[in-house]
Amino acid sequence: MTAAAIDTSPTPIEHEDVRDSRKLGFWLTLPAQLLVLFIAVFPILMQVYISLTDWSPLDGIDWWQAHQLWNSFANYTDLLDDDRFWSALGRTALVMAICVPCEFLLGLGLAILFVDNFPGRRFLYSVLLVPMMVVPAVAGYMFFMLFQSGGPVNDLLSFFAGSPVRIAWLSDPNLALFAVIVSDVWQWTPLMFLILLAGLVGVPEDQLRAATLLGASWTTRFVTIVLPRMKTIIIIALAIRVIENFKVFDNFYIMTGGGPGVATETISIYIYKVTQQELIWGYVAAVALVILITLSIVSAYAIKRMSQSRETSQ
């Protein structure tokens, strides 16, 4: 009892050091805290305020006087009837449901091929990462060129078909959606590959060797040893792509501008267009806020679940 009491009571010098550290820690984190306050907390409060009004930058009213255009919750009730919003949301989900599994399977397949060493592995690995590094807007422009009706994609198809192919990829609603999905898969498969390969390489080799000696087939080894160890990494890789894919804008907007019509209009493109063309910012603020609140709840829940599962596994 006495020994423990002596041990835990800090000596004067240590006490000072703890106070110093706390002070230094406060000052070190202050800039980051202020920046978050400046771009997240304050703007979101502002957004709540504007979302309850009919404010638009063309009204000539400063934003803090937007309460003159108060419309209570009309923006939020309008949202329920906004077909274009719901279809953009549905399309974003559809794009995600196609892109993410394609990227995952291609990335996993490539990662499996890259697990053990072979001549040229390092070089090919670097080459495969290139698409991920290309500026997404530039990638959008590349695919815009590729899918022109006189472009190389049709040229290749003509070569295989033996007769000239003139598909207008970007002006047909379904084909345009296909084209933008191709550009997304092209750009982000390398990311899946990179993360999944890092996970595969981390699977302990002695266990695999032991299983091989015991006569386990490749499939058995993969399902019983590799996959369980990869679980966290797979979840992280999928989560990253789901989050990023939900925000998708650059390559889609450059390739099609959301068109033809609204055929490739994802949620980010929808918000952008309403902001820039229809200029009803009060309504856009409401739309954006609904998305933010939904994402906050989902992400807070997911983060909590993940840190819990990590604690129990440790």
Added chain:
Amino acid sequence: MNRSLPFEIFRYAAILSLVALSLIPTLWMASMAFKPIAEWSATGADLTWWPNSPTLDNFRFLFGQSSSELIVALDRTAGQPILSSLLSAVFGTLIAMISGTSAAYGLSRFGSGGNLPLALIQLRIFPPMAVMIPVMIMWAYLGLIDTWYGLALVYGIVTMPFAFWLMKTFFDDMPREIEDAALVEGCSRLRVFWKITLPMMRPALASSALFVFILNWSDYLIALLLTTRDWVTIPVYMASLSSSMTGQLYGAKAALGLIAAVPPVILGIAIQKHLVRGLTFGALKQ
């Protein structure tokens, strides 16, 4: 895992075909950048995968020298947008690295920061489009629209989470014995951080900064919303290289695209080792 000959053949075939697929779009743009105007939009039998008569005209055109074929007068040359992209990305990286690194050290050593880590993850999850309306209003009010420093400030805040998480994992990995030894010698905490920890972290700082720079350089949407004319960045300027009068200036766009694509590809390959750590917010290390 498997060493039979058919497997090896299958492996090379699969890998090489995917490598080809991943290179074709970039190579097509690179080849387009060196094509003279006559080969830009050739169709059918005229379509060439490689420039028949390679030329630097497209690059000259971007910087204001019109040639005999390209007589379109450019409103502005590509010089200013390139400068804008560079300035905003470099200063955005500085803001992100300074605030992110110090906060990471505060959290890693002293457990300070409260809700900051969670807030930074959430900041990353939000689509930029959904938080930009108030920012646009604020920036207009502060006179920051269409300035490189206004853009740099947003870049700094948006990419700070990456700088923070990357540097936090590097600080966590660093052995504390050296710092403790210096503390015993009588150095203050701040002095230890400044004189011992940061110099030791130089390689980590460099790769984190390059990673953050790539992210800033790659932006399109934020520049589209916050710049209008004088300080548009490369991707925004690119859209102005087509009009109803001139049509698509394919070659000029491709040349500019190549200029924009080269730095991140080279830097990205240079920091390959840390890409997994950066992209997964430090959750995974290679």
